[in-house]
Amino acid sequence: MVLYTPGRTSRYDPTPVERGLRLHFLGGGREVGNVGCVLEDKTGTRILIDYGLAPTRPPKYPAEAPLVDNAIITHSHIDHIGMAPWLVGSHGTTLHGSDLTAKLSSIMWADTYKVSSIEGYPLAWDRRDMDAALDAWQPHQMGEKFILGSWEASLHVAGHIPGAAMVEIDTPEMKILWSGDLDTRISPNVMGAKPVKCDVLCLEGTYGGRNHPNRPEEERRFVERIKETVSRGGVALVPAFASGRGQDILRILHDSAPELEVHYDGMGTRITLDWLEHPHLIRNHDKLRKTWRWCKRVRSKSDRKKALDADVIVTTSGMLDGGPAIWYINRLRHDPANAIFLTGYQAEGSGGRRLLDEGRLPIWGNITPVDLNVEQFSLSNHAGHDELVEFARGCSPRHLVIFHADKESADALAAELEGEMVIHIPENGSQITLE
Ligand SMILES: [Zn+2]
Numbered sequence: 001m002v003l004y005t006p007g008r009t010s011r012y013d014p015t016p017v018e019r020g021l022r023l024h025f026l027g028g029g030r031e032v033g034n035v036g037c038v039l040e041d042k043t044g045t046r047i048l049i050d051y052g053l054a055p056t057r058p059p060k061y062p063a064e065a066p067l068v069d070n071a072i073i074t075h076s077h078i079d080h081i082g083m084a085p086w087l088v089g090s091h092g093t094t095l096h097g098s099d100l101t102a103k104l105s106s107i108m109w110a111d112t113y114k115v116s117s118i119e120g121y122p123l124a125w126d127r128r129d130m131d132a133a134l135d136a137w138q139p140h141q142m143g144e145k146f147i148l149g150s151w152e153a154s155l156h157v158a159g160h161i162p163g164a165a166m167v168e169i170d171t172p173e174m175k176i177l178w179s180g181d182l183d184t185r186i187s188p189n190v191m192g193a194k195p196v197k198c199d200v201l202c203l204e205g206t207y208g209g210r211n212h213p214n215r216p217e218e219e220r221r222f223v224e225r226i227k228e229t230v231s232r233g234g235v236a237l238v239p240a241f242a243s244g245r246g247q248d249i250l251r252i253l254h255d256s257a258p259e260l261e262v263h264y265d266g267m268g269t270r271i272t273l274d275w276l277e278h279p280h281l282i283r284n285h286d287k288l289r290k291t292w293r294w295c296k297r298v299r300s301k302s303d304r305k306k307a308l309d310a311d312v313i314v315t316t317s318g319m320l321d322g323g324p325a326i327w328y329i330n331r332l333r334h335d336p337a338n339a340i341f342l343t344g345y346q347a348e349g350s351g352g353r354r355l356l357d358e359g360r361l362p363i364w365g366n367i368t369p370v371d372l373n374v375e376q377f378s379l380s381n382h383a384g385h386d387e388l389v390e391f392a393r394g395c396s397p398r399h400l401v402i403f404h405a406d407k408e409s410a411d412a413l414a415a416e417l418e419g420e421m422v423i424h425i426p427e428n429g430s431q432i433t434l435e
Pocket of ligand 1: 075077160181
């Protein structure tokens with residue numbers, strides 16, 4: 001049940017820490033997403049890093065957080081930020097993050113609130129908490145030092161999406177690096193993350209045990225398929241996440257095929273406007289500005305109809321669980337010249353997964369066959385196995401804590417790094433102490 005009773009349903013053990021660093025995962029231990037972790041040491045300094053929810057149906061929430069004065073939010077994806085309004089509403093917590101993450105939170109929370117009301121799932125926070133949370137931000141620049149109790153912290157570029165941060169923390173006893181969601185590779189809109197020497201590395205392991213295809217080659221393959229579709233008179237529909245992937249797709253197309261007519265629809269429009277106000281966090285921001293002027297933004301119902309004559313439509317949701325993508329598929333599905341190009345991971349039970357496996361998906365409640373060319377491309381913004389291993393070695397920690405990973409992925413990383421560092425794969429709800 002999600003409706004916590006603040007302070008009474010928390011299972012956090014408040015016994016003072018005698019030495020070392022104590023970690024308690026509320027969520028994100030041996031699972032992807034749903035992140036929340038409490039860090040505490042003998043100085044009595046206690047912080048929370050991330051407080052998200054998994055946007056499954058029904059959503060999954062991390063366990064109730066204990067009282068914390070400060071929380072650091074690594075980035076604006078809902079599985080890292082979604083429950084922060086509860087923290088502020090219940091504990092008056094101050095939220096720390098990059099200026100762009102703070103700015104984007106308003107769109108992300110409003111959308112979470114809207115989706116939960118439409119789908120009828122309970123949410124542990126309300127509009128008042130959301131407004132309080134918007135006032136609770138203390139934004140920081142990358143590299144700027146800030147004080148949390150007896151600790152000093154700073155943010156570093158994490159790759160992944162613009163504004164995403166790794167967190168470096170100095171306690172009197174040790175240096176900690178928290179990776180957040182991480183990519184060490186350059187992607188169209190962000191630079192890659194660089195290792196930071198530390199004693200304790202908390203590393204996301206989403207792609208442990210799996211390597212991505214070569215990114216430039218995958219981008220070329222994607223552009224080729226788009227061009228083939230257009231040359232046979234079809235429209236390519238590209239479902240993409242609003243925060244990161246969609247803007248990457250626009251940059252790729254603008255770079256390699258500027259002759260195409262590309263329309264962009266969905267929540268990503270407002271997100272991109274926030275990105276454009278934070279050029280210091282965007283790779284070659286001038287090019288994003290040009291890309292933005294080049295693509296046609298869908299603003300109305302009549303724009304949406306016009307987009308049906310475009311070459312490419314980039315829109316949400318990335319996993320075909322709603323959003324304008326469904327409206328477009330319903331129109332495009334009758335002409336076999338059209339195609340659907342999925343650009344990322346499709347979760348079990350998502351519309352995109354069903355389309356790939358069964359050639360049909362729910363359109364407004366009806367399971368509908370879609371007889372179009374459907375292909376999937378790997379344009380992930382998470383580091384693959386080899387990048388994660390290289391990053392961990394570059395940080396040369398004594399302790400490696402793997403989280404945000406299913407068991408198989410975490411085990412694959414552990415097997416490779418065994419002997420080089422002490423490896424921990426904590427479970428949600430249990431405490432580990434590192435010295
Ligand atoms: Zn993320």
